[in-house]
Amino acid sequence: MAGIRSALDLAEAGRDVVLMDKAYSIGGLMTSLDRTFPTNNCDLCTLSPHLSESGRDLRIELMPLSRLDDVQGEAGEFKATVTSEPRYIDLAKCTACGECYRAFPEAVRFTPGLDHRAPTCMRYPQATPYAFSIDMERCDNIDELVRICPASAILPEDTRKTRTLDVGSIILAPGADLFNPRVLDTYQYGVLPDVVTSLDYERILSASGPTKGELLRPSNGKSPKKIAWIQCVGSRGVQKGLVSYCSSACCMYALKEAMVTRERFGGEVETTIFYMDMRTAGKDYETYLERARNEYGVRLVRSRPHTVEMEPSTGELVLSYFTYDGKVALTERFDMVVLTVGFRIGAELTEMASRLGIELNQHNFAQTGTFNPVATSRPGIYVSGLFESPKDIPATVVQASAAACCAAADLSPLRVVSRKEEELLPERDVEGEEPRIGVFVCDCGFNIGSVVNVAEIAQSMSRLPQVEVSEVVGHGCSRESIEHIQKTIRDRKLNRVVMGACSPRTHETLFQDMLRKAGINKYLLEIANLRDQDAWVHSDRPRDASAKADELMRMAVATVRHARPLTDYHLAMNKDVLVVGGGVAGMSASLSLADMGYRVFLVERSGKLGGVARNVHRTLRGEDVQAGIDALIDRTEHHDRIQVLKNAMIVDHSGMAGMFKTGIQVAPQMFYREIKHGITILATGALPNRPKEYLLGRHKAVVTQLDLDGLLARDPEAARGWNDVVMIQCVGSRVPENPNCSRVCCQAAVKNALRIRELNPDACIYVLYRDMRTAGFDEDYFRKAREQGIIFTPYDLDAKPEVEPSGDAVSVTFTDPILRRRFRLDADCLALSTGFIADEESTEDLGAIFKLPRTPDGYFLEEHVKLRPVDLPIPGFFVAGTAHAPKTIRESIAQGQAVAGRAQTLLARDVINLGAAVAQVDGTKCAACLICVRACPFGVPFINEKGYSEIDPSKCHGCGVCASECPAKAIQLMQFEDDQIMAKLEGLLERIS
């Protein structure tokens, strides 16, 4: 995931990328997940359309089965030595027909075919080799294997190769391994078949998994009625074989698995999750947790399960655990137990790290810092994803884009050579010409030819009117064929082309380029899907397959007659950037973009840069925040490509990606100026929350964690006088008014608690919490705090602590769940973890000015929670920092760099290609009925001053809903016009009625 994202961002930004993977196909862990939280959708299906666009860039060279041996030189001019294992298959020839796989299943590897989501990954051929690979050791009859391949793609002499690459920068996104719970005898994984890991469970749920998506107990193939999840298996532990950190993503995916289970198999299946702390700290994750509990009825038990045993008589699994409220040795029976396993760094990676000379932390993850979260200790080498620290997909995608941004900054300034436009013939004008159709039928080697009688098809097509040429062309997509077809187009003056080939999903762009290079418009093409949707599915009845092929081709020929030359919509790109908000996120974004050579306007509402982070002095890990902030501010204010506008407010906005216009007013005179820019980045931050609770603001002993952080920095002496200190977590967060988790408070509390302990070893420090959410390595400090005698006591919403004044101190009353009684003590300092609250005022105004959607709790809503975490739904808009959701300084900086990484993909272009599949209105037919205006899912159509509907091609997403709902039939969707669809029907049905 991380690797693909970085590669795509860089390729889209016009950079050449080598994408290495030790596996023989890419995709990593995500391709084996069923559905992903919090959308519970099949996300690669949602992602692939975006990817196919970038597929047109041929800038990514893929090196599967490869490893990075050595890196010499400096950032900007590395020499990287790469070894590739033999694949024994010629990628150029392999068509993934699967013959070899059928003949030698044990020797042939082809995950994509087995993974149901693979075709969507194959959508962009250069992104995953749509090809098999061979394990020669396991092949007993190589000659037979070579013989059986219809594309003669087998290379038995293929050997390990070593190459040295000149690269400017390097991104490490090797992911991590999943913990194998076999080492834990207590849960008997590998012994009891019904004890599975979370990944096993994903495969069971997956439509392509071993059970085809049926939920069945591995032991007896019956469907389970009761399933238990055990959290933190192998994580947050100190015993041997365990790791002490928290794997961060597990709580959410366990919830997801439980929810999907309830959703798919309804009430029949009981789902219970045994957990220590529910760490749902991400954006809207808290509401996800609430849905799991309340809507889906997922049962959550805070507890520590110690053993799983099997009841021999019934085959049930008996799970023993004790809960935190002192109840010990409870047992419960289940049909299945899912072990939620976390992430590990394997030996392979530690070796690589030492080869490359990058530092690792004590857990063998790559060492990074708060102020450069994706930079390794070696300049020019960056890291993203799990190898940096345990995290979920959104965080991974953010880091990937951040890494792409940093990597690009090390490269020589960019000269964009848009390869599509290189040395093309001028386009021949075919307007007014009679259609001269060329029909080309691929046999695709074995794939089509062996089932469909391609020669006969070509014959019968040649008899159709206006068909000039009709012939068979072997592998249509091979270089030779493409050159042949292009020559034919030119020699025979063809102005329409029909390909009888494989799926347009995979090959349309290829054949479109072919037409364009032959000098005719690329939209004069029609593809009949004779492989995936005919030969492959009817191999059992060749005659019918041929008949169907004939019909599919007739449909295509009939349709192509109506094809017309279309022009892709282009937009001149303004390369300046507007960044709104001068906090760490805004400054990081500005600096990254300015360093890449783009001009940045940084608009800050207040008189100072730095935002909320100015009030933070040290991170949990002890880094000096103020020094970092000052450095950021200094660089920002003195960067010659950044113009900082303080005391400035946004007042109006217009335009579209690549040509925005934004009006701002600047204090004190509030004079108005208009900024023209191509990209808009929102980094407006959030506000420190100060709810009127627990005497906050009404008693001097009551402060927020942020106050306390400042106090401890300014006047450490104060802490020395304290006897009792109490901290209350989740004050004003995870409550109806502010439903989500503020993410930063748990580690802030641990940080301040440790600092007080340091200053005053005798003080008693109590932390009253609901869930301690010290994700990742912060867990170590949480443990350290417990070891140092800081007392952590959970509380429930129905038994909240009570606070009343008592002289200079405040008395705090709370329930101790273990002793089950109320405690009362006088605290010299009560620190409330109040976290963040959305800056309603500014997000509301800006949301209105920029027409951007917001979440119910007032944060900006990104385009896609997981896959586009920093893109906003309107092209050209990005969001970073706490304006997106509460997050740490480190995360805000990563997002700041990530938006820069995403922004460069647009900024690198001189024009933006908007494609041609857009809706067009015939003003003479339009009745201005508003139906399209109301129907458009993206609110694009409007009634123009001439009184008819107008659709801005640069905003149209091309879904065609308006066209199909228009009561006046005044709207047509280019490429899918009614007469084209009717022609398809004619082509299919003419001989019937």
Next chain:
Amino acid sequence: MITAERKPMEEIIGSVSPYRRILLVGCNECVTVCAAGGRKEVGLLASALKMHFAKEGNPVEIEEVTLERQCDPEYVEELLPRMDQADAVLSMACGCGAQEVARRYKEKPVFPAVNTRFMGASERQGVWAERCAGCGNCVLGITAGVCPIARCSKQLLNGPCGGSTSGKCEVDPDIDCAWQLIWDRLKALGMQERYEDNIPAKDWRTGRGGGPRRIVREDLAS
């Protein structure tokens, strides 16, 4: 806007069944906007009728045409060239359009394919509601901009009857009580005292009571 709804298929089929060559005429005004008789509906109906009669074994020819406005003679004139290939005309316009076609082409039978319903506004996509009864003597000025004649089931002019329950009409809970709406607006406007005026019995001559109506603009008519 004038609203309409397609007649039941059965009725339409019945009315055109004696004819083999049908000219199906839509209108690009109101009936397009209320999705009853625009190009799209014309296309759907044509297809449906062709299928029906084909199925019955006596196929029909249907010529589709949608006029800019079927209630203006100039536009209706455009049908002339098509008329002699048609045995009958099926109109998807409101009653005004259908009658204009009938007036112009005396020798051709004209059948309505829609029921003209009322003068209304669109509440949202796909929902239209009656707003005006065309009484010819507008009272909106004294009823806070809500018409009790069109929107009160008993067209009461002096306030809600005893059947008004929590804002809804006794006739149908989907109907807002017009007088509740009026009262709410009066309050919003601080004009409660307006309600106290007795509105006298209405002179219906300006409405249907006066027989078929016409407007003559001397300056334009000449």
Next chain:
Amino acid sequence: MKTESTLEKILAAGHLAVTSECGPPRGALPNKVKEKAELLRGCVDGINVTDNQTAMVRMSSLAACIIIQNMGLNPILQMVSRDRNRLAMQSDIIGAYSHGVDTMLCLSGDHPRFGDHPMAANVHDIDSIQMVDMVRNMRDEGKFQGGEKIDGSPKMFIGAAANPFADPFELRVARLAKKVKAGVDFIQTQCIFNVDKFEKWMEGVRERGLHEKVAIMAGITPMKSVGMARYMKNKVPGMDVPDEVVQRMAGVPKEKQSEEGIKICVETIQRLKEVEGVRGFHIMAIEWEQKVPEIVERAGLLPRPVV
């Protein structure tokens, strides 16, 4: 005295007036009218004769009134604006008066949707308040609504209905005020079960002094069963039956429920006697006329004064 109406005389004399109603038969059998009316002899001061009530076709109110008039009783002609335009109304009013019918009630009428002719046109040429105004003009100015003089104008004692319970409640007093302004003489209210709410309405009425300009007769309906109570509560628009009433009915065994119903309405009458501005009672014993005498008696409203 504006008219010869017995009801007007009773009220003028300061007695609590009592009226009841009689729904004409759905056919041309005069005896049905006579039987029902006979039940009420001596215990009421006027008999409302409904006009196609609930939008079901019945013998015309006018014809039934004449039958009752000829029995020496005092019919009250009900007229709804649903079925007649102003011509038909005025001719019927003159006709009624020519037979000595001197009291009438102006209503808008139930919507045809509820009756057995839902397809019927819904006239509403004028509304009930305009009707009141029209009848007053005929009586006091001696003019038709069109302005022409009437030769022998009908001296009608004019009534109208009021529903204190319908929404918007705040408008209910104002609406009465409009009827008063139009010249109504007496008011018969919707059946009262929620006495508190009724008293609240009366307060409003008194605040504006309306109770001095119009005689308000409280509408009373005995409930036969808990079923009926529930039906009225849930199904009849503008009817306000509090839960405690339903519970009270439900609290007694089936066979005792009708008796309980009578008790409730007697108690209601007793309580309402105490309410300032209540000048009488209109007892609507729907298809239960025979109980009216008992109710009137147990409510201590007998004997009826002679005026």
Next chain:
Amino acid sequence: METFEPVIVAFCCHYCAYTAADMAGSMRLHYPPNVKIIRVPCSGKVDAIHIMKALEKGADGVIVAGCLEGDCHFKNGNIRAAHRVDSVRKILGDIGMGGDRVEMFTMSAGMGERFALVATEFTEKICKLGANPVKSGTDMGMHQAAC
């Protein structure tokens, strides 16, 4: 009369149903060849008229296939399509064709099996329903015309 081979038109949305059909291919699943796919960007692009015309021109059945609810790449195109299919079914009922010749299905890009299953079951259903009466009607019509 020899065995009836229905002609079935399937309007498939690019992002899910069409991909699922390709998926069925790469999984080498079998389904009846009677089903002919027309690719549209979104099931919401399928106009009621397209469905009617398909039947008018003699197709025996029409499938409209889109993404799973909530997965539509264009937010709610699939839901609109479902409503439209309902209204077409009603019209077909009214003209005595019966609505069953048209049906909406949803599936994710990965559901190769589901596509094959849908294609198979729908084809069986249409076989039961028999040929599109519009065709037989015309034959009969010509027949009558002949004699």
